[in-house]
Amino acid sequence: QVQLVESGGGLVQAGDSLRLSCAASGRTSSSGAMGWFRQAPGKEREFVAGIRWSGGFTSYADSVKGRFTISTDNAKNTVYLQMNSLKPEDTAVYYCATKLGSVTYNRYLYESWGQGTQVTVSS
Numbered sequence: 001q002v003q004l005v006e007s008g009g010g011l012v013q014a015g016d017s018l019r020l021s022c023a024a025s026g027r028t029s030s031s032g033a034m035g036w037f038r039q040a041p042g043k044e045r046e047f048v049a050g051i052r053w054s055g056g057f058t059s060y061a062d063s064v065k066g067r068f069t070i071s072t073d074n075a076k077n078t079v080y081l082q083m084n085s086l087k088p089e090d091t092a093v094y095y096c097a098t099k100l101g102s103v104t105y106n107r108y109l110y111e112s113w114g115q116g117t118q119v120t121v122s123s
Contacts, residue, residue, distance in 0.1 A: 002026045002112040004096050009117030012086055016121070020081040022096030022114060033103040034079040035110055036070060038092035038119075045095070049081060050103030059103045064090075086121045093118050 008020040022034065035050040049070040050059045058070055069082040079096060094117050097110035 002098050004098060004112055004114035006094065006096050006114040006117040009094060009119045011120045011122065014087055014121055014123050016086050017082070017084045018086065018119060020083065020094055020096075020117060020119075022079045022081075024077045024079070024098060032098055032100045034070075034072070035097050035099070035103060035107075036079075036081045036094060037097060037107055038090075038094045039116075040092040043092075045107050047105040047107065048094070050105075051079065052103060057103060059105075061105075083119070086119075088121045088123045091119060091121050 003025045005023045006020060008018060010018060012018055033050055033052050036048040037045050038048050039045040048061050048064055049068055051070045051072055053072060053074065055072060060068060067083065067085045071080045095114055097113045099110045
């Protein structure tokens, strides 16, 4: 079982930046993948970005390409989501999740989830 803890959320203005962190502990696997998802009130949880623990491969939702960057620090078992040029529509609870194998947009294939961190972007 993998435990995930997100941090770094907050209230910012449009155009600002935030960096989210997701610390993993327990039975992590270097062959697995990490994903960031977000869920706004009344909306489905959606894929934001994903990365293989082994590095190299990353994937982004079209809505965040060019603004968000996902990265890993394997020594710390931590995944980051650098969010720049934030927009009010980025407001949501952000979750990290992990799975074996490759990155996928499909949230149902992720096995372990964090508790989420709130990001609020004011206009």
